[in-house]
Amino acid sequence: xxxxxxxxxxxxxxxxxxxxxxxxxxxxxxxxxxxxxxxxxxxxxxxxxxxxxxxxxxxxxxxxxxxxxxxxxxxxxxxxxxxxxxxxxxxxxxxxxxxxxxxxxxxxxxxxxxxxxxxxxxxxxxxxxxxxxxxxxxxxxxxxxxxxxxxxxxxxxxxxxxxxxxxxxxx
Amino acid sequence: xxxxxxxxxxxxxxxxxxxxxxxxxxxxxxxxxxxxxxxxxxxxxxxxxxxxxxxxxxxxxxxxxxxxxxxxxxxxxxxxxxxxxxxxxxxxxxxxxxxxxxxxxxxxxxxxxxxxxxxxxxxxxxxxxxxxxxxxxxxxxxxxxxxxxxxxxxxxxxxxxxxxxxxxxxxxxxxxxxxxxxxxxxxxxxxxxxxxxxxxxxxxxxxxxxxxxxxxxxxxxxxxxxxxxxxxxxxxxxxxxxxxxxxxxxxxxxx
Numbered sequence: 001x002x003x004x005x006x007x008x009x010x011x012x013x014x015x016x017x018x019x020x021x022x023x024x025x026x027x028x029x030x031x032x033x034x035x036x037x038x039x040x041x042x043x044x045x046x047x048x049x050x051x052x053x054x055x056x057x058x059x060x061x062x063x064x065x066x067x068x069x070x071x072x073x074x075x076x077x078x079x080x081x082x083x084x085x086x087x088x089x090x091x092x093x094x095x096x097x098x099x100x101x102x103x104x105x106x107x108x109x110x111x112x113x114x115x116x117x118x119x120x121x122x123x124x125x126x127x128x129x130x131x132x133x134x135x136x137x138x139x140x141x142x143x144x145x146x147x148x149x150x151x152x153x154x155x156x157x158x159x160x161x162x163x164x165x166x167x168x169x170x171x
Numbered sequence: 172x173x174x175x176x177x178x179x180x181x182x183x184x185x186x187x188x189x190x191x192x193x194x195x196x197x198x199x200x201x202x203x204x205x206x207x208x209x210x211x212x213x214x215x216x217x218x219x220x221x222x223x224x225x226x227x228x229x230x231x232x233x234x235x236x237x238x239x240x241x242x243x244x245x246x247x248x249x250x251x252x253x254x255x256x257x258x259x260x261x262x263x264x265x266x267x268x269x270x271x272x273x274x275x276x277x278x279x280x281x282x283x284x285x286x287x288x289x290x291x292x293x294x295x296x297x298x299x300x301x302x303x304x305x306x307x308x309x310x311x312x313x314x315x316x317x318x319x320x321x322x323x324x325x326x327x328x329x330x331x332x333x334x335x336x337x338x339x340x341x342x343x344x345x346x347x348x349x350x351x352x353x354x355x356x357x358x359x360x361x362x363x364x365x366x367x368x369x370x371x372x373x374x375x376x377x378x379x380x381x382x383x384x385x386x387x388x389x390x391x392x393x394x395x396x397x398x399x400x401x402x403x404x405x406x407x408x409x410x411x412x413x414x415x416x417x418x419x420x421x422x423x424x425x426x
Contacts, residue, residue: 005201012192020187025179034188038195045199111178130179162175 004048007056011048012041015065018132022066025131026073026123028116036076040069066132066142070124114161122157129154193249202247205236208261212327212355217261218248223272226324229347244277244324264328267294267359273325281309285319292333295360296389296421299337305425321345332356339370361389374403376423378415385410390421 016037023036044065048056115123115131128139129150136154140147196202203225205218216236218226226244230236233250240248260270269290275283284307292298300320304313320331326346332355336342341363344352356363369377369388378385379396385404386393393401404410407417407424417424 008199009196009201012195016187016192016195017185018183020191021183021185024185025182030188033185034191037187037191038198041195042199108178108182112182115179115182126179130176131183133180133183158175 003053004051004056008041008045008048011044011061011065015061016041018062019065019069022069022127022132023073024112025115025127026069027076028112032076036069036072039072040065043068043072063134063138063142066128066134066138067144070142074120111161118157118160122153122160125150125153126157126161130158190249193247194251196247197249197251202249203240203244204251205233205240205248206251206253206257207233208253208258210261210327211265211358215261215327217257218244219254219257220274222274222276224325224328225274227326227328243322246277261328271328273329278324281307281312281315282319282322285316286323286325286329286331289320289323289329289331289334292330293391294330294333296387296391297333297335297356297361297366298387298421300334300342301337302387302422303334306422317342327355333359335366337375339367341367369403372403373405375406376404376410378402378404378410378413383415384418385415385423386418387421387423390418390423392418392420 019040020033020037023033023040024030027033027036051059115127118126124143125139128134128142129136134142136147136150139154140150143150145153193202197204197220200221203218203220205216205226207214207216213229215227215229216233217224218236218240225246226240228236228239230239237248240246263270273286273290275286278286285303288303288306300313300316301310303316303320304310307316309315316334320334321343323329323331323345326332326344332344332346332352334342341349341352341356343349346352346355353363366388374388376385377388377390377393378401379393380400380402381396384392402413404413404415410417
């Protein structure tokens with residue numbers, strides 16, 4: 001196996017849950033989440049095999065994958081839905097792991113739907129900061145925005161989620 | 172405030188579906204896919220990747236096949252729908268028409284040489300272990316040939332069942348024991364009782380009086396001769412002394 005493929009295999013095993021969670025929080029459902037995660041890693045693979053070794057070594061994988069996943073979601077939303085290959089044997093998972101408990105909770109499903117319903121800039125900021133727990137610096141890097149902008153968007157996004165979006169009335 | 176951020180954090184604890192990584196690796200060609208096929212031999216599990224068919228086994232369940240594959244072949248494996256033409260290629264291959272490519276990566280060069288040579292044995296014929304050893308340039312490595320064939324990851328397709336003992340005994344078989352070996356050879360048209368009787372009397376080769384050529388007894392060149400024109404030889408020296416030359420098709424001796 002080539003070196004870049006070894007890196008990729010480790011990357012998939014290490015980050016699959018994080019990227020799936022990111023897709024789930026951004027899209028609000030498990031099917032889209034799997035498509036987003038799949039597409040993210042396929043793009044990562046196609047990029048990785050073209051990178052020289054030193055670039056692969058210096059890659060900040062977590063931030064890089066988050067940035068790719070954000071682009072995947074944005075492209076879907078824009079309607080330029082990429083041609084999603086149905087992964088061989090891909091089926092909705094029926095195993096009842098601890099993660100299933102989270103998704104069986106009605107309040108969680110409801111929360112996922114509310115997050116997915118936020119306008120994109122607030123949704124992305126809130127998800128990166130509070131679901132994925134990136135630092136503001138990491139989130140800003142992944143979004144390609146200034147830290148101040150991210151902070152403001154997180155703040156506004158949380159307000160919207162609390163149903164407290166009448167921003168001006170209390171200040 | 173804390174409830175909301177705690178709930179958001181909880182949302183981040185969802186995990187990727189089971190098998191996600193394996194399916195992904197299979198998709199980019201880094202893991203193998205597998206499915207069950209109904210064949211003339213009954214149901215057979217077959218694994219493949221972008222390099223070709225990588226493993227086959229008759230097993231009771233998909234789980235058993237997966238366990239064996241991971242342990243023996245040492246790569247990841249994910250169940251998959253078969254590519255549209257694979258079932259047809261598998262059927263053709265088992266009927267003697269070469270359609271498949273094989274992935275022998277992970278095997279030693281010696282093992283690969285043994286298996287590639289085995290692929291040259293036509294359906295309906297058999298060769299001794301020593302023949303493989305000689306043909307691949309390791310005439311003394313007869314036992315090693317046996318071991319390599321016993322570890323053949325793609326039995327039935329790479330026809331290790333067509334390699335038998337020099338003394339005419341069928342020999343063991345990794346694809347389901349001697350009985351399975353007998354039934355597959357019989358299905359392919361090998362006359363086992365004739366072959367065993369032949370070897371039992373100490374014969375190794377058949378010659379044809381009219382052509383003065385000697386062959387392995389299952390070689391189709393020799394089979395075309397009338398029974399009264401066939402002579403039997405115990406060894407190469409006897410055949411040569413009688414003025415016979417080895418067949419260029421089955422190569423019973425170094426020419």
